[in-house]
Amino acid sequence: MRRRVLWLLAALASAGAGARSDLSDDDLERVRSITAPAADFSAAEPFETMQAGAATIKKLINADIFSHASGNLSFEGRQQFLVGNGLFRKDWVSAPSSTQASDGLGPLFNARSCQACHVKDGRGSVPGFDPLERTDAVALLLRLAVPAAAPAGTALSAAELAALPDPVYGSQLQNFSVAGLPSEGRVEVDYTPVTVPLAGGETATLMRPAYRIEDLGYGPLHPEVQISPRLAPPMIGLGLLEAIHEDDILANAAQDKGDGIRGKPNWVQDLRTGRQVLGRFNWKAGQPTVEQQSASAFSNDMGLSSPLFPSHYGDCTAAQPSCAEMPHGAQPHLGEHEVPGRLMDFVTFYSKNLAVPQRRDADDARVLAGKKLFYEANCIGCHVPKYVTRRDAKQPEHQFQLIWPYTDLLLHDMGDGLADGVSEGQASGRQWRTPPLWGIGLTAQVNPNATYLHDGRARNLLEAILWHGGEAQAARDRVVEMTPAERADLIRFLESL
Numbered sequence: 174m175r176r177r178v179l180w181l182l183a184a185l186a187s188a189g190a191g192a193r194s195d196l197s198d199d200d201l202e203r204v205r206s207i208t209a210p211a212a213d214f215s216a217a218e219p220f221e222t223m224q225a226g227a228a229t230i231k232k233l234i235n236a237d238i239f240s241h242a243s244g245n246l247s248f249e250g251r252q253q254f255l256v257g258n259g260l261f262r263k264d265w266v267s268a269p270s271s272t273q274a275s276d277g278l279g280p281l282f283n284a285r286s287c288q289a290c291h292v293k294d295g296r297g298s299v300p301g302f303d304p305l306e307r308t309d310a311v312a313l314l315l316r317l318a319v320p321a322a323a324p325a326g327t328a329l330s331a332a333e334l335a336a337l338p339d340p341v342y343g344s345q346l347q348n349f350s351v352a353g354l355p356s357e358g359r360v361e362v363d364y365t366p367v368t369v370p371l372a373g374g375e376t377a378t379l380m381r382p383a384y385r386i387e388d389l390g391y392g393p394l395h396p397e398v399q400i401s402p403r404l405a406p407p408m409i410g411l412g413l414l415e416a417i418h419e420d421d422i423l424a425n426a427a428q429d430k431g432d433g434i435r436g437k438p439n440w441v442q443d444l445r446t447g448r449q450v451l452g453r454f455n456w457k458a459g460q461p462t463v464e465q466q467s468a469s470a471f472s473n474d475m476g477l478s479s480p481l482f483p484s485h486y487g488d489c490t491a492a493q494p495s496c497a498e499m500p501h502g503a504q505p506h507l508g509e510h511e512v513p514g515r516l517m518d519f520v521t522f523y524s525k526n527l528a529v530p531q532r533r534d535a536d537d538a539r540v541l542a543g544k545k546l547f548y549e550a551n552c553i554g555c556h557v558p559k560y561v562t563r564r565d566a567k568q569p570e571h572q573f574q575l576i577w578p579y580t581d582l583l584l585h586d587m588g589d590g591l592a593d594g595v596s597e598g599q600a601s602g603r604q605w606r607t608p609p610l611w612g613i614g615l616t617a618q619v620n621p622n623a624t625y626l627h628d629g630r631a632r633n634l635l636e637a638i639l640w641h642g643g644e645a646q647a648a649r650d651r652v653v654e655m656t657p658a659e660r661a662d663l664i665r666f667l668e669s670l
């Protein structure tokens with residue numbers, strides 16, 4: 174018995190240290206030294222400009238900068254990418270239609286194409302901060318959740334229990350529907366300005382959002398429903414994030430560096446294998462793979478079935494019987510799903526191979542000063558700079574690349590200001606996954622209306638930082654205390670990513 178316990182402890186210890194079954198001892202040593210945090214800020218580090226290793230691209234900077242294929246894709250890969258690109262941009266239509274191969278949209282949906290939300294493969298925009306100049310922003314989704322009641326006699330708090338979907342509206346509000354069916358409602362956001370004084374006499378104004386759902390199509394929401402707004406994130410570098418070795422991510426979770434930062438993995442179900450695996454994607458790391466998230470987007474955002482999400486009715490619930498009576502778009506001669514597996518594979522391939530652009534100005538003195546401040550303020554406690562991807566990653570182009578995504582892919586308590594009260598897997602209503610920062614400096618080039626954070630409330634990078642609380646409170650306070658020149662350097666560094 175005792176021996177067994179000791180063996181288990183040894184196994185856990187080696188897992189925590191980032192053992193990496195894919196590497197020899199020599200390789201592991203090399204990987205550790207090359208991914209060690211920077212110590213010299215007098216010049217850019219070797220390969221630092223190539224943020225995504227050989228997959229990085231160097232192209233003219235314009236609105237298409239997030240839409241290129243990874244630099245190291247083969248000829249065959251590029252053909253697959255192009256087909257996937259067509260499917261990502263395509264407008265789906267409702268069934269039955271004359272264009273049979275692209276029907277099946279809905280009955281309830283948020284948008285007709287992936288691209289409608291992931292604008293030019295970058296992030297989406299919110300309806301706008303000026304109440305007089307609102308646009309129809311489809312890219313802001315509202316997830317709905319009702320806290321599960323704790324079973325009698327247990328001491329579990331609401332946050333520790335999985336949230337349930339709204340009994341009528343399901344797990345997401347769909348603001349569009351096919352002809353003949355009411356849509357679920359319309360999202361309204363009210364912003365209250367909050368002034369934050371900064372050292373050196375500067376101030377910043379943060380916009381605190383409050384969400385309302387108007388024109389409910391199916392009666393009242395559950396009285397305890399919680400709303401979790403989510404803005405479409407950028408699509409670059411996702412295959413490489415999937416190729417980061419789990420041991421490297423868990424090693425960061427296990428480490429307590431005495432700075433009050435404690436990253437937590439989100440364990441979620443892999444629908445292909447039925448196993449609990451590490452969540453990596455979405456704002457709460459609720460999805461384990463690009464494929465599963467893409468299939469979930471077809472289902473929840475567009476109402477289209479695929480092998481992983483076989484219902485043709487997406488997020489329709491039993492309390493919306495008229496929804497399931499609408500025609501669907503599966504074609505017997507194409508298979509049993511509205512998006513057959515073959516098409517799903519193209520979309521997944523595309524989503525995994527959008528290139529991360531090369532860094533700009535990595536050697537600039539001000540950018541280097543900002544990088545030093547990024548380290549000193551302990552932003553790297555969560556925005557972990559670099560990794561070497563798995564040697565045995567599924568796709569050869571993703572193997573053994575030195576990448577600089579600036580994320581630990583773990584969950585952190587970010588304080589009351591950002592909390593949404595909605596749990597997802599092991600993520601509580603106060604926790605969010607550290608988002609990658611690569612490419613963040615090109616956000617406005619791709620979508621001039623794009624904003625930051627999970628619900629797009631931050632109009633610029635400084636506002637995004639000032640919303641940090643909870644485990645990131647000390648890092649945020651450090652930025653408030655910086656001189657105006659230091660803050661400008663820190664932002665310059667972020668803009669160079």
Ligand code: HEC
Nearest residue numbers: 283284286287290312403404405454455456467470471474
């Ligand atoms: C209605 C808007 C909308 C549409 C349409 C949409 N997405 Fe998204 N997408 C989002 C939002 C919002 C998130 C973040 C969701 C979350 O945090 O739960 C997201 C996240 C993702 C992610 C994870 C990115 C990351 O960094 O974690 C991928 C991959 C993705 N979407 C692919 C797709 C694909 C493929 C399609 C089309 C089949 C699609 N999306 C359609 C809004 C949309």
Ligand code: HEC
Nearest residue numbers: 550552555585591605606607608625626627637644645648
């Ligand atoms: C405790 C972990 C943690 C620390 C420390 C931290 N961050 Fe973050 N950061 C996050 C999380 C989590 C989010 C997403 C929060 C959300 O969307 O609600 C985020 C979001 C951001 C964003 C917006 C990203 C996007 O895609 O919208 C920027 C920019 C950013 N952080 C920069 C910084 C800087 C600069 C520092 C240091 C001063 C820092 N962060 C420190 C966890 C952290």
